[in-house]
Amino acid sequence: MQDMNPKDVKGEFRELTVQYFDGSKRTILVNDVEVLYPEGRLIVSRTDKDGVITHVNKSFIEMSGYSEQELVGVPHHILRHPDMPPAAFKGLWDTVHSGKRWQGYVKNLRKDGAYYWVYATVVANIRNGEVTGYTSVRRKPSRKKVQECAALYPTLF
Amino acid sequence: MTYQFTVSPDFSPAHIAGWHIFNTWLQKQLSEAIHFEMYDSFDAQRQAINEGKVDLIYANPYDAAMLVRDKGFTALAKPIDKPDEAMVVVNSDSKITTIEELQAGINVAYTDDPDVQMMGMIMLEPADLNTSNITMTPCDSYILVAKQLLQGTCDVGFFLEESFHDLSKMVKQQLRSLVTSQIYIIQHSLLLGPAFAERQDEISQILLSMTNDEKGKGVLESMGIKAWEHLEQEDVEFMIDLMSTLVE
Known part of the structure; x- marks a missing residue:
């Protein structure tokens, strides 16, 4: 996965190097601009068993700032914001690997360094008894819940 | 057979x-x-x-x-x-202009159309509304959902977008959409x-x-x-x- 490009980011930003669960590293660029989730939309994506994106819908493309070509074939953690505690994602994977549905509030990182909050649900795609991948659907969160999570997540590192 | x-x-x-x-x-x-x-x-x-x-x-x-x-x-x-798209609709005289302005205790008119009801409830989530803090008023048809809004007995109604547009022009003029889903x-x-x-x-x-x-x-x-x-x-x-x- 490519490092983020300063040319894509507006205004001042912080540069960080993050390491993902698979050991890979990426330089990300983060600013403090929030993009509000639009009304009436669902952000939908599918991944394979390894979390590599296989399908994104139009709302995913619009909110992430990436093109479909940039998204399909890369790990879903391209959206991982450094303010999200690793424990939240461990909970996600532990839950979906056990065949259950995971729901939670997630702060996502955009291509332009800004962020957006979502209320996410992830389920395993089971075909003929086998997990073939995962479907994730994000919807508009309540501001009250976002404020609660924004206060809680820094304490979970 | x-x-x-x-x-x-x-x-x-x-x-x-x-x-x-x-x-x-x-x-x-x-x-x-x-x-x-x-x-x-x-x-x-x-x-x-x-x-x-x-x-x-x-x-x-x-x-x-x-x-x-x-x-x-x-x-x-x-x-x-x-596609099935849902609408959250209010009386055109309502002071509510956004979903977030809706408060707990509102009365919601809906039909037994299950996907519209589901999408409608999802669109109320940003206002922290769910079945535990609103009143749900079931209706037999979308015309009756409209009637509840026009009579002021319900604050919000859920419509299938197609069914909303099937309402008469006169009825539609007295209603206003707060949000329409774009799920596709x-x-x-x-x-x-x-x-x-x-x-x-x-x-x-x-x-x-x-x-x-x-x-x-x-x-x-x-x-x-x-x-x-x-x-x-x-x-x-x-x-x-x-x-x-x-x-x-």
């Missing part, structure tokens, strides 16, 4: 005759007896499905999981450009029951070629459908996965 065809009870009243015409046309094309049965509620239709009385169904997406994963129905076709991939589909499965390829061909002749086009028009589009089993499985992320 006479097969049975049914349509999701949330069909537009303007298209009842169209579905009858479609059934007659399909019987002729297949040289097969097919009885068209309409149910006045989703519960009645689900009971018929459980009793094995349904062989072909134009199904609400909410019921697709049960039909495909529990009852062995297979994907046949979906209408082109006809939740939609009704034609599903085939196990007893009818051996005719799947033939029925699929017949449906997809309906736009090739004037009579077929006329039948489609009477149902408010532009054309049928082939539906892969994986398309339905995907929609079921998506619905499972949304159903509480």
Whole structure:
């Protein structure tokens, strides 16, 4: 996965190097601009068993700032914001690997360094008894819940 | 053997005759007896499905999981450009202009159309509203949902977008949309029951070629459908996965 490009980011930003669960590293660029989730939309994506994106819908493309070509074939953690505690994602994977549905509030990182909050649900795609991948659907969160999570997540590192 | 065809009870009243015409046309094309049965509620239709009385169904997406994963129905076709989108609507005189302004304790008018109810509830979530802090007023039709808003007995109504636009101009002028979903991939589909499965390829061909002749086009028009589009089993499985992320 490519490092983020300063040319894509507006205004001042912080540069960080993050390491993902698979050991890979990426330089990300983060600013403090929030993009509000639009009304009436669902952000939908599918991944394979390894979390590599296989399908994104139009709302995913619009909110992430990436093109479909940039998204399909890369790990879903391209959206991982450094303010999200690793424990939240461990909970996600532990839950979906056990065949259950995971729901939670997630702060996502955009291509332009800004962020957006979502209320996410992830389920395993089971075909003929086998997990073939995962479907994730994000919807508009309540501001009250976002404020609660924004206060809680820094304490979970 | 006479097969049975049914349509999701949330069909537009303007298209009842169209579905009858479609059934007659399909019987002729297949040289097969097919009885068209309409149910006045989703519960009645689900009971018929459980009793094995349904062989072909134009199904609400909410019921697709049960039909495909529990009852062995297979994907046949979906209408082109006809996604199910929901609207959250208020009286045009309401002071509410955004979802976030809605407060706990509001009264919501809705029909038993399950996917619209689900999408409507999702669109209320940003205001921290759910079934535990609002009053839900069931209505038998979208016209009655509109009536509840016009009379001021309900604050908000859930509509299928198509049904809202079917309301008279005079009624629509007294209502205002707060938000309309733009989900695109939740939609009704034609599903085939196990007893009818051996005719799947033939029925699929017949449906997809309906736009090739004037009579077929006329039948489609009477149902408010532009054309049928082939539906892969994986398309339905995907929609079921998506619905499972949304159903509480």
